[in-house]
Every structure is written in C-alpha cells, then in structure tokens.
Amino acid sequence: AFDLDTPDGIGAQLDRDRPEVVVHAAAWTDVDGCALDPALAMRRNATATEVLAEACAARRADLLIVSTNEVFDGSRTDGRPYEPTDTPCPGNPYGASKAEGERLATVAFAQRPGASLGIARTAWLFGAPGRDFPSRILDAAERARAAGEPLRAVGDEWGTPTYAADAAEAIVELLAADAIAGIHHVVNGLFATRADWAREVVTRAGLEVEVVNVPSSTWQRPSHPPRWGVLAQTPLPSGEPLRAWPDAMADYAPRLLRAAGIRT
Ligand SMILES: NC(=O)c1ccc[n+]([C@@H]2O[C@H](COP(=O)([O-])OP(=O)(O)OC[C@H]3O[C@@H](n4cnc5c(N)ncnc54)[C@H](OP(=O)(O)O)[C@@H]3O)[C@@H](O)[C@H]2O)c1
Structure with missing residues (x-):
C-alpha cells in the first residue's frame, strides 16, 4: 500500500508491480483538519504526490x-465556471496542498519526459451512501422533522454535485482511450447551491421538511470553502460530457433511500 505519511517506498513497489x-x-x-495543520496537509497532499510522480x-x-x-x-463573480486554463488560486490549506501536488507532479513529469501526467479535478462527490452530503442531509432532515423545525442549508455556496460512479467511469474512459494527459474537469453537468442540493434530496425522500437558505457564515469552520466552486466540464473521449447532476441523483436515490431505511 502507498502510505501518504511514508511515501518513499513507492519506487520499490512500482518496480515490483510494473504498472x-x-x-x-x-x-x-479532512478540509478542517488541513486548515488546522497546513504543514501536514502539504506533506500528505503535495509531498507524497511529488514522490509518487517522480x-x-x-x-x-x-x-x-x-x-x-x-x-x-x-471568489470569481463573473458567473463563469473555472476552466483548466485558469491558474489555480487556492483559498484554503486543503486547496493549497492539492494545488501544490498538481504543480509538483507537473514539474516531475516535465523533467523526465516519456510518460503522461493527467490531472482529474472533481467536486462535491456523492455516493456510496454513508458519509456523503445526501446521507448527512437525510439525517439532518429527519432531526428537523422530529423537532418541527425547517432544515437550514447553505444558499450562498455554489458547486456541481458529482456522482462518484460517473466520475470513476469518466476516469476509466480516459484511461481506456489513452487520453489522460492534461487537466480534466470531471464533474456532472449544471450547478447548484448546497441548499438546492438539500432540497433535491428531501424531495426525493418524500420528507415533509422545509429547506431554508442560510449564509455559509451561519457555521464557523476552520476551512473556508470556495463560494463559487463551479468547474467547466471538459470533453471525454466519447465526446459526451457527464450527465446533469439531477439525473445522476435520480439514479443514486433508490440506493440512498434504501440505506437510510426510507420507503418511497
Ligand atoms: N469528496 C469530494 O467531494 C471530493 C471533491 C473533489 C476532489 N476530491 C478528491 O477525490 C479523491 C478521493 O476523495 P474522497 O472524497 O473519496 O476521500 P476519502 O473518502 O477521504 O478517501 C480518501 C482515501 O485516501 C486514503 N488515505 C487517506 N489518508 C491516507 C494515508 N495517509 N495514506 C494512504 N492513503 C490514505 C483513504 O484510505 P483509507 O480508506 O484506508 O482511510 C481513502 O481511500 C481525493 O484526492 C480528493 O482530494 C474529493
């Protein structure tokens, strides 16, 4: 196994496995953990990536x-999604450590040409049920209903919910077509606020709970997520972008609701 805390053994493993x-x-x-210990975030997300890339x-x-x-x-306010050609400008230690991992891997491959480096950026992953945002929203909605209160959800943070199964398929497609080189934005289509997403989950579950928009400042967290976190989808070898996120949610919903013990 590749341990991010002790990445140096990776060369011997690659010699053994010859992938x-x-x-x-x-x-x-853990974005809040990264904010509390940015040096550890750098070691795990940037240095380990550099060692692996070299x-x-x-x-x-x-x-x-x-x-x-x-x-x-x-922080962009022109309403346009971020393109692969946009220069990374992270706003928190987790993002900084991932951006530095991208940069160091790019340097490592530039210094030793002959193989391809790909960067697949994704966002707001959901599925399998358990710890993902839809599962946590279902729990919170149940609690709100029991307390006779509305469910509060962040209405001023935008992104694209992305089905992990769709992202994985896209990565497999890139690998199969030998087309990993470069930066890919692997996200489902359209975008939403967290509150929009929560509303979709609550509606699909048939729960009688009102979802009210609140600002992200309602909850103080060590890490500050991007306000406008929308990525422009990049084309896949098939020529088709990933489907829109509500369609992916429709596919995922039966599994999510079954895991939560909700009958529809
Ligand atoms: N979740 C999202 O919304 C999201 C959005 C954008 C990008 N991403 C990226 O997608 C990738 C997967 O994220 P995820 O959400 O699936 O994360 P996750 O659920 O936290 O899983 C992280 C994985 O990394 C492994 N890992 C953690 N610490 C490690 C260490 N010290 N050494 C070796 N392995 C370690 C974990 O192994 P164990 O299971 O053994 O702990 C786990 O398999 C990450 O690169 C993340 O930056 C995620």
Whole structure:
C-alpha cells in the first residue's frame, strides 16, 4: 500500500508491480483538519504526490492524479465556471496542498519526459451512501422533522454535485482511450447551491421538511470553502460530457433511500 505519511517506498513497489498507469486518488480530505495543520496537509497532499510522480516519471509509468475544485478560491463573480486554463488560486490549506501536488507532479513529469501526467479535478462527490452530503442531509432532515423545525442549508455556496460512479467511469474512459494527459474537469453537468442540493434530496425522500437558505457564515469552520466552486466540464473521449447532476441523483436515490431505511 502507498502510505501518504511514508511515501518513499513507492519506487520499490512500482518496480515490483510494473504498472503502465497509476491512478492516485488517496488524499487527506479532512478540509478542517488541513486548515488546522497546513504543514501536514502539504506533506500528505503535495509531498507524497511529488514522490509518487517522480517515481512514476522515472519509470515511464503514466500517472493520473485526482484533484479538486478547491484549487480555486471561488471568489470569481463573473458567473463563469473555472476552466483548466485558469491558474489555480487556492483559498484554503486543503486547496493549497492539492494545488501544490498538481504543480509538483507537473514539474516531475516535465523533467523526465516519456510518460503522461493527467490531472482529474472533481467536486462535491456523492455516493456510496454513508458519509456523503445526501446521507448527512437525510439525517439532518429527519432531526428537523422530529423537532418541527425547517432544515437550514447553505444558499450562498455554489458547486456541481458529482456522482462518484460517473466520475470513476469518466476516469476509466480516459484511461481506456489513452487520453489522460492534461487537466480534466470531471464533474456532472449544471450547478447548484448546497441548499438546492438539500432540497433535491428531501424531495426525493418524500420528507415533509422545509429547506431554508442560510449564509455559509451561519457555521464557523476552520476551512473556508470556495463560494463559487463551479468547474467547466471538459470533453471525454466519447465526446459526451457527464450527465446533469439531477439525473445522476435520480439514479443514486433508490440506493440512498434504501440505506437510510426510507420507503418511497
Ligand atoms: N469528496 C469530494 O467531494 C471530493 C471533491 C473533489 C476532489 N476530491 C478528491 O477525490 C479523491 C478521493 O476523495 P474522497 O472524497 O473519496 O476521500 P476519502 O473518502 O477521504 O478517501 C480518501 C482515501 O485516501 C486514503 N488515505 C487517506 N489518508 C491516507 C494515508 N495517509 N495514506 C494512504 N492513503 C490514505 C483513504 O484510505 P483509507 O480508506 O484506508 O482511510 C481513502 O481511500 C481525493 O484526492 C480528493 O482530494 C474529493
């Protein structure tokens, strides 16, 4: 296994396994933890990625790293989604550590040409049921209903809910077409606020709970997420972008509701 805290053994592992391509999805994703210990975030999300990238580049193994919309601070106000050509400008330590991982991997591959580096940025992943946003919203909605209160959800933070299964399929498509090189924005279509997303979940569950928009400042957190975290979808080899997020939610909903013990 590749341990982000002790990445140096990766060369020996690559020599043993001799992969043609490595997909690096592991990360320290606790954004508040990263905000409280930015140096550790850098070690786990940037240094470990650099060590892996140098080891892959030296062995001419392709590398696809999974990254995040949080490489952008979300302060843009022109309503346009972030493109792969936009320069990363992270607004929190998690985003900074992921952006630095992207940069260091790019340097490693530039220094040793011969293999391909891909960066697949995604955002607001959901599925499988358990700890994802829809599961947490269902729990919160049940509590709100029991208390006879509305459910408060953030209405001033925008992003694109993205079905992990769709993102995984897109990555497989890039690998199968030998088209990983470059930066890919692997997100479902359209965008939403957290409150829009919560409303979709509550409606699909048939729960009689009102969802009210509140500002993100309602909850003080160590990490500040991007206000406008919308990525422009990049084309896949099939030519088709990923479907719109509500269609993906429709696919996921039966699994989500079954796991939550909700009959529809
Ligand atoms: N979730 C999102 O909304 C989102 C959005 C944009 C980008 N991403 C990116 O997508 C990727 C996957 O994220 P996720 O949400 O699936 O994260 P996750 O549920 O927190 O899973 C992270 C993975 O990294 C592994 N990991 C954590 N610390 C490690 C360490 N010290 N050494 C080795 N492995 C370690 C975990 O292994 P264990 O299971 O063994 O702990 C787990 O498999 C990450 O690169 C993340 O930055 C996620």
